[in-house]
Amino acid sequence: MTLWQSLLDPFGYDFFLKGLVAAVLAGALCGLIGVFITLRGMSYIGHGLSHAIFGGYAAAPLLGIPIVLGAGAWGLASALAINAITRSRRIGADAAIGVVTTASFALGVALLTRFGTKGPAFDALLFGSINGVTRSDLLLLAGALLFAASLFTVLYRSFLFSTFDPEVADVSGVPVRRMDALLMLVLSVSVLATLKILGVTLVAATLVIPAVVARMLSDSFSRMLWLSTGLGSAAGAVGMYLSFQLEIPSGTTIVLVNALVFLVVLAISRGSALRRAGGLHDHAPATSSAPALARAGH
Amino acid sequence: MIADGQSAAGQQLGPLITVSGVSFGYDRSPVLLDVDYAVQPGEFTGIVGPSGSGKTSLLRVLLGTVRPQRGRVERRPGLAVSYVPQLETVNWNFPVTVGECVLMSRSTRRLMPWTTPAERADVADVLERLGIGDLAGRHIRELSGGQQQRMFIARALLRRPQLLLMDEPTSGVDIGTRHEVLHLLADLNREGLAIVLTTHDLNGMASHLPHLVALQHRVVAYGPPSEVIVPDVLEQTFGARMEVLQHLGMPVVVDTAEPISLQPVAG
Numbered sequence: 001m002t003l004w005q006s007l008l009d010p011f012g013y014d015f016f017l018k019g020l021v022a023a024v025l026a027g028a029l030c031g032l033i034g035v036f037i038t039l040r041g042m043s044y045i046g047h048g049l050s051h052a053i054f055g056g057y058a059a060a061p062l063l064g065i066p067i068v069l070g071a072g073a074w075g076l077a078s079a080l081a082i083n084a085i086t087r088s089r090r091i092g093a094d095a096a097i098g099v100v101t102t103a104s105f106a107l108g109v110a111l112l113t114r115f116g117t118k119g120p121a122f123d124a125l126l127f128g129s130i131n132g133v134t135r136s137d138l139l140l141l142a143g144a145l146l147f148a149a150s151l152f153t154v155l156y157r158s159f160l161f162s163t164f165d166p167e168v169a170d171v172s173g174v175p176v177r178r179m180d181a182l183l184m185l186v187l188s189v190s191v192l193a194t195l196k197i198l199g200v201t202l203v204a205a206t207l208v209i210p211a212v213v214a215r216m217l218s219d220s221f222s223r224m225l226w227l228s229t230g231l232g233s234a235a236g237a238v239g240m241y242l243s244f245q246l247e248i249p250s251g252t253t254i255v256l257v258n259a260l261v262f263l264v265v266l267a268i269s270r271g272s273a274l275r276r277a278g279g280l281h282d283h284a285p286a287t288s289s290a291p292a293l294a295r296a297g298h
Numbered sequence: 299m300i301a302d303g304q305s306a307a308g309q310q311l312g313p314l315i316t317v318s319g320v321s322f323g324y325d326r327s328p329v330l331l332d333v334d335y336a337v338q339p340g341e342f343t344g345i346v347g348p349s350g351s352g353k354t355s356l357l358r359v360l361l362g363t364v365r366p367q368r369g370r371v372e373r374r375p376g377l378a379v380s381y382v383p384q385l386e387t388v389n390w391n392f393p394v395t396v397g398e399c400v401l402m403s404r405s406t407r408r409l410m411p412w413t414t415p416a417e418r419a420d421v422a423d424v425l426e427r428l429g430i431g432d433l434a435g436r437h438i439r440e441l442s443g444g445q446q447q448r449m450f451i452a453r454a455l456l457r458r459p460q461l462l463l464m465d466e467p468t469s470g471v472d473i474g475t476r477h478e479v480l481h482l483l484a485d486l487n488r489e490g491l492a493i494v495l496t497t498h499d500l501n502g503m504a505s506h507l508p509h510l511v512a513l514q515h516r517v518v519a520y521g522p523p524s525e526v527i528v529p530d531v532l533e534q535t536f537g538a539r540m541e542v543l544q545h546l547g548m549p550v551v552v553d554t555a556e557p558i559s560l561q562p563v564a565g
Contacts, residue, residue: 039392039393153410153411154409154410155409156409156410156411157401157402157404157405157408157409157410157411158405158406158409160394160398160402160405161402161405164389164392164394164399164402165383165388165402167363167381167383167387168381168382168383168402168453169402169405170363171361171362171363171379171380171381172380172381172402172403172405172406172457173405173406174405174406215393218393219393219437220393220394220395221392221393221394221398222411224393
């Protein structure tokens with residue numbers, strides 16, 4: 001077999017082509033949502049949510065509920081709980097999310113170990129797999145991407161305002177709580193749809209890295225959306241190809257490609273782009289030449 | 299001192315917002331206790347008090363973002379209120395330009411992301427009016443403190459409000475910016491806009507305003523600075539004795555704490 005033939009070899013397999021399409025859709029979906037997630041300082045939510053959904057994934061078949069419905073409802077409930085905890089400020093959000101999501105993950109591990117799985121294998125759920133992508137998986141991914149893209153287009157302004165300044169957006173008539181709930185719904189559906197390809201432990205990286213790289217490359221919100229979606233889908237395609245060639249779980253190669261893009265952009269920009277992305281959710285003080293002097297008369 | 303822009307016609311319609319016997323708290327800790335206050339059309343008032351005295355909570359009651367546990371809040375029907383947050387709470391690295399930030403005010407009027415020519419003209423007008431017309435395409439990180447405040451006031455004005463509420467508009471800004479913001483607000487008030495702001499800056503901000511509310515969970519005093527910035531009211535409000543001098547017809551607060559004597563560092 002020539003080098004050219006071996007390079008094109010994967011495209012002769014139906015399962016690879018399905019996996020490739022799934023990875024492109026999953027990458028685009030995570031890249032798109034990731035912009036809102038990272039700018040809201042909620043990067044940890046993707047990580048927590050994928051772990052929480054794992055519990056639903058394991059529990060749904062035991063309860064006789066279709067996996068997509070059961071895990072989806074479980075994920076949405078977890079996402080809304082995480083969002084409510086984040087806003088309440090009664091206890092540390094990170095600690096509370098750690099408890100909720102790791103408990104759900106532990107429950108999933110316990111159920112899968114005790115009763116087995118009717119869905120993907122345990123390690124495939126953790127790290128993603130190129131195998132077994134079905135037509136219904138592709139439809140779910142395409143539907144989730146279409147839903148997210150339509151929602152962010154129609155409600156672009158309200159999502160932008162509530163991401164930048166939720167308090168003023170609320171006063172200005174934007175239904176901020178409804179926007180938060182919608183974002184959590186999209187995130188839950190997306191994590192669920194991408195879980196098979198990316199794996200529980202690696203979904204979060206595909207939500208965060210393309211958005212951070214897009215922020216490093218652009219100072220425009222709308223350009224960030226296009227860039228992050230494009231980078232996510234390209235990393236998905238390259239990662240899936242490498243997964244086949246190197247026989248490594250697909251979630252792993254997709255994340256490594258994303259990380260490589262991040263390092264290349266960082267090296268080319270010599271750190272200046274990182275400073276731009278450094279304050280993804282910082283609340284920096286106003287520019288002031290003599291704040292101490294201004295306060296001296298208080 | 300700045301004279302306020304209350305109009306006779308506006309006064310006849312009654313207050314914009316009336317707060318009667320309002321109590322509010324977080325987790326059983328009372329922040330506001332039995333507060334009575336009415337925002338009149340065209341008034342320019344500063345709510346003064348130390349940290350934790352309930353200034354921001356009273357502002358949120360006026361905004362309607364928190365519901366009081368007791369008492370009533372009545373708003374004039376159809377009242378348009380705009381809010382300007384503290385500059386220090388804003389993510390200045392967020393990827394938006396000045397023009398995009400101002401246009402956020404129109405988020406509920408139009409759903410799709412594309413800007414109409416009429417919207418672009420409105421944004422250009424309000425930025426021009428506030429003296430930052432040439433900054434529409436700049437990233438918000440590139441603005442000075444005064445320009446940041448002007449941008450947020452522009453965003454607030456785009457909603458054509460009758461009442462502007464501001465949280466610590468001069469917190470963390472230099473003296474020049476403070477003067478700039480104060481004069482801008484005075485101009486807007488002269489055009490008939492009612493303004494209520496919180497401040498803990500007695501000399502730099504509060505003493506220049508026509509009306510003050512001294513707050514320490516309850517309303518300690520209400521009136522012009524000559525009646526509110528007096529030693530007894532300040533002691534009740536801030537819990538410390540202060541001396542008040544007169545300078546150019548305005549009260550100036552002087553801290554009467556004993557100077558701290560420090561030992562020189564050896565070597």
